[in-house]
Structure formats: structure tokens, C-alpha cells
Amino acid sequence: MYDFDKVIERKGTNSVKYDGEKMQDSHMIPMWVADMDFETLPEVKEALVKRASHGVFGYATPTESYYQSVVNWMKTRHHFDIQKEWIVTTSGVVGALKLAVRAYTQKGDAIMVMKPVYYPFDASINLNERMVVECPLVFQDDHYECDFEVFEKQIVDHDVKMFILCNPHNPIGKVWTRDELYQIGKICQKHQVYVISDEIHMDFIYEGNEHVPFYNVDPSFAEFSIICTAPSKTFNLAALQTSNIIIKNEDLREKFQKEKNASGMSDPNIFGLEACEAAYTYGAQWVDELVDYLSGNIAYMKEFFAERLPEIKVIDPQGLYLVWVDMRSLGMNKDELETFMLEKAHLWLDEGYIFGTGGEGFERFNVACPRSTLKQALEQLEKAIKE
Ligand SMILES: Cc1ncc(COP(=O)(O)O)c(C=O)c1O
Known part of the structure; x- marks a missing residue:
């Protein structure tokens, strides 16, 4: 049994999450960036120490x-059969999204995203002088759906060239079903739209749901899509900057590789390679226990809100x-909500509005922390609201 209850001091470790200016408030609990407060598995540490020595x-x-x-x-965890030749390493998934934008579209082209969505999707498009087209997700009481008519209409109306899919979807915690992915894929195929499927959260899936890699939906989808994966979220290795982009189609792979070379992005560093290999080789049990622990945190959180702050609604996550x-x-x-969270509740969260259309009035909580931290955070929130 791994110990996810252990609280580890992270201040003073060059941590984006713990060493930012907002952390000067000694009561502040950071629950924003997708970075876990858990120690990774022992085999990863050992591999790094061995390489360092x-x-x-x-x-x-x-x-x-x-x-x-x-x-x-990929095969044992996701029934995803890939060949090693399809893998292109990059120093991050966001970097890979930017490379894909440059490799497969031209300046001024329209690229679609669903909203609300992980904000670097927009940045990857805008920074490369392409145009963001939005497909707003439909919020129905307690969950989100895609309106496929709107999805297709936006593609046609704006002559969309690429769609960036978040599978599973950050921030709403939606795990796309095979059927939904099929509809997405078929529409994109019909209108010759490239699909970039960001599957970085693929290993965090809760009971009753299944992660379906985009290539597994229909074999023909590999002709116009690429899949972004990484061990970084799963094993908390983000600072080691190692991702694996899976590109079956040779022409797409060549274009991506060429863009990677042109961009100056170098191959991953030796520690990233060591950590990724050790994690994927020895980490299955660790991930099973981690997902169990996280699902306990989510249950705790849902119960807390239901009993003590029933006016606030938790969107039950299927994944992430x-x-x-x-x-x-x-x-x-x-602005009031953001100030309230920081100054009254002393919680540093990702504000809903940064995820774009439909995000205002929501907050995204990162619950990958020991239960005691989560408990403290929710109690701080309750106290601030009741005051
Ligand atoms: C959907 C999604 N893609 C990519 C990333 C970040 O990837 P990387 O650190 O490899 O650039 C995140 C991090 O939160 C994410 O949620």
C-alpha cells in the first residue's frame, strides 16, 4: 500500500504551485495548477538517483x-496497440500542441476548441496567429454534452482546419464515450479537419467510465489525427518534461518531426527518459491505488458540499x-469570486473564467493532495462563506 496521506513540504523547491507570490499568505492552500502533492513511486526515484550517481x-x-x-x-492500460515507430518525444504536451498547429495549418486558419477548456489550447492557436473557433459545450443540470449539430455548423461556417480535443476533458472532468468520439471523428473526417487529441489525463478514470484512445474508435481516424500522451500528470513528473506523441500516419509524423526540428525543441533530457521508463514499467499498482485515493477525495468533497454547503454544486468528475x-x-x-477565494477563503484555485465561454462563476479544484489538505481547504471555504 502506498501512502497518499503523507504531507510533503514543497515550499522552497522551485515549485510553481508552492513558491509563487500568492503563497506569501501563510494560510493559502494552492489547488490550481494540475500538479499533485504526492511523491512519485519509489522505482522512479531510484532510477533518477541511479542515473544521477x-x-x-x-x-x-x-x-x-x-x-x-x-x-x-498503452496496451495493458488502454488496449491501445501502438508501434514504437509512431512515437515522437517532445518536452511537453503543450509544446506538442503548438508544433501540431504549425505543422498542419497556416497563419489565419481557423482551429476549433470546445468551451470551457484548458486555457493553453487558445494560447497555442493565438500565439501562432491562427484563429480560435469555439464550440460551446451544453451544461445540463449536472453534466456537459456536445451539441453535434453546433459542432458541425461551426466547422462549416468558419472553414475550420483543425480541432483540438481534450480527451478526457479538462476542466469539466468529462470522459468522452466511444459513441461521442465516433461522432466527433466522423464530422472531422467528412470536412477534412485534423484532430489533435490531448489524452494527457488518460490514466485518471473513475469507475463506470473508460478512456477510449481516439485511434481505437475507428481505424480510419489515424489518417487525420495525432494523440498526445505523457507520464507527467499520471506520475507527477511535469518538471521532467517528457511526452510521447503518437502519430501513426507517416506523412503527419514527418510534418510534425520537421516542425519539431525547426522549432529548436531538443529531445527529452536523460532524467525524463529514465523517469518515464521506470513509471511505465513499475507504476501500474501505484496508479491503481492513486486513482482509488483520488476517488475517495472526490467522494469526501461531494459529501462535504452536499451536507455543509448545499447551494454549491460539484460537477461529478468521470475522470481527472x-x-x-x-x-x-x-x-x-x-472578480468578486476570485478576490473572495484568495482573500477570505485563502484558496488559490483556477478561476472558471480563464477556461473561456461558460466558465464564469465556476472554480476548478485540484484534489490531488492528502485528504487532510483537502479537508482544511473545504473548512476554510465553509468558514469564509458562513462569515
Ligand atoms: C489537457 C492538458 N494538456 C496538457 C497539459 C500540460 O502538459 P505539459 O506539461 O506536458 O505541457 C495539461 C496540464 O494541466 C492539461 O491539463
């Missing part, structure tokens, strides 16, 4: 055993360790 850090390359660890993880919460009943505008 070797003391020679010349140029590195992924080995056969590295590729096999990725291939095996990020929980989307509807705070509109508090009657605050976005």
Missing part, C-alpha cells in the same frame, strides 16, 4: 526499452483529479 550527462536518446515501456503501458464546481449561487461576479 553515474555522473556523466552527455547527450541522451530514447532506448529500445524506453519505447517498449510506452508501448506496453480536477473538480469543476459551480459557485454561481454565491451571486458574485468573476
Whole structure:
């Protein structure tokens, strides 16, 4: 049994989450960025220590055993059969999204995203001088749906060239079903729209749901899509900057690789390679226990709100360790809500409005922390609201 209750001091460790200016408030609890407060599995630490103690850090390359660890993880965890030749390593998934935008579209082209969505999707499009087209998701009481008529209409009306899919979907915690993915894929195929499927959260799936890799929906989908994966969310390795982009189609792979070379992005560093291989080789049990623990945190949170703050609605996540919460009943505008969270509740959250259309009045809680931290955070929130 792994110990996810252990509280680890993270201040003073170059942590984006713990060393930011907002953390000067000694009561502040950071629950924003998707970065977990858990120690990764022992085999990853051991692999890193072993490599560090070797003391020679010349140029590195992924080995056969590295590729096999990725291939095996995808097969055993997701019934996803890939070949090692399809894998292109990058130093992050957001970097890969930017490369894909540049590789497959031209300046001024329209690229569609669903809203609300992980905000770097927009940035990847805008920074490369392409145009964002939105397909708003429909919020129905307690969950979100895609209106496929709107999805197709937006593609046609705006001559969309690419769609960036978040599978599963951050921030709303939706795990797309095979049928939904089929509809998305068929519409994109019909209108010759490239699909970039960001599957970085693929390993956080709760009971009753299944992650379906986009290529598994229909074999023909590999002709116009790429799949972004990484061990970084699953094993808390974000700072090691190692991702695996899966591109079956040779032409798409060549274009992506060419863009990667042109961008100056180098191959992942030796520690990233070591950590990824150890995680995918030894981490299955650790992830099973982690997902169990997270699902306990989510249950705790839902119960807390239902009993003590029933006016606030938790959108029950099907996946991810990020929980989307509807705070509109508090009657605050976005600035008031943000100030309230920071100054009264001492919680540093990702504000709903940063995820774009439909996000205002919501907050995204990162619950990948020991239960005691979550408990403290919810009690701080309750106290602030009741005051
Ligand atoms: C959907 C999604 N894609 C990508 C990332 C970040 O990926 P990376 O750190 O590899 O750039 C995140 C992090 O939260 C995410 O939620």
C-alpha cells in the first residue's frame, strides 16, 4: 500500500504551485495548477538517483526499452496497440500542441476548441496567429454534452482546419464515450479537419467510465489525427518534461518531426527518459491505488458540499483529479469570486473564467493532495462563506 496521506513540504523547491507570490499568505492552500502533492513511486526515484550517481550527462536518446515501456503501458492500460515507430518525444504536451498547429495549418486558419477548456489550447492557436473557433459545450443540470449539430455548423461556417480535443476533458472532468468520439471523428473526417487529441489525463478514470484512445474508435481516424500522451500528470513528473506523441500516419509524423526540428525543441533530457521508463514499467499498482485515493477525495468533497454547503454544486468528475464546481449561487461576479477565494477563503484555485465561454462563476479544484489538505481547504471555504 502506498501512502497518499503523507504531507510533503514543497515550499522552497522551485515549485510553481508552492513558491509563487500568492503563497506569501501563510494560510493559502494552492489547488490550481494540475500538479499533485504526492511523491512519485519509489522505482522512479531510484532510477533518477541511479542515473544521477553515474555522473556523466552527455547527450541522451530514447532506448529500445524506453519505447517498449510506452508501448506496453498503452496496451495493458488502454488496449491501445501502438508501434514504437509512431512515437515522437517532445518536452511537453503543450509544446506538442503548438508544433501540431504549425505543422498542419497556416497563419489565419481557423482551429476549433470546445468551451470551457484548458486555457493553453487558445494560447497555442493565438500565439501562432491562427484563429480560435469555439464550440460551446451544453451544461445540463449536472453534466456537459456536445451539441453535434453546433459542432458541425461551426466547422462549416468558419472553414475550420483543425480541432483540438481534450480527451478526457479538462476542466469539466468529462470522459468522452466511444459513441461521442465516433461522432466527433466522423464530422472531422467528412470536412477534412485534423484532430489533435490531448489524452494527457488518460490514466485518471473513475469507475463506470473508460478512456477510449481516439485511434481505437475507428481505424480510419489515424489518417487525420495525432494523440498526445505523457507520464507527467499520471506520475507527477511535469518538471521532467517528457511526452510521447503518437502519430501513426507517416506523412503527419514527418510534418510534425520537421516542425519539431525547426522549432529548436531538443529531445527529452536523460532524467525524463529514465523517469518515464521506470513509471511505465513499475507504476501500474501505484496508479491503481492513486486513482482509488483520488476517488475517495472526490467522494469526501461531494459529501462535504452536499451536507455543509448545499447551494454549491460539484460537477461529478468521470475522470481527472480536477473538480469543476459551480459557485454561481454565491451571486458574485468573476472578480468578486476570485478576490473572495484568495482573500477570505485563502484558496488559490483556477478561476472558471480563464477556461473561456461558460466558465464564469465556476472554480476548478485540484484534489490531488492528502485528504487532510483537502479537508482544511473545504473548512476554510465553509468558514469564509458562513462569515
Ligand atoms: C489537457 C492538458 N494538456 C496538457 C497539459 C500540460 O502538459 P505539459 O506539461 O506536458 O505541457 C495539461 C496540464 O494541466 C492539461 O491539463
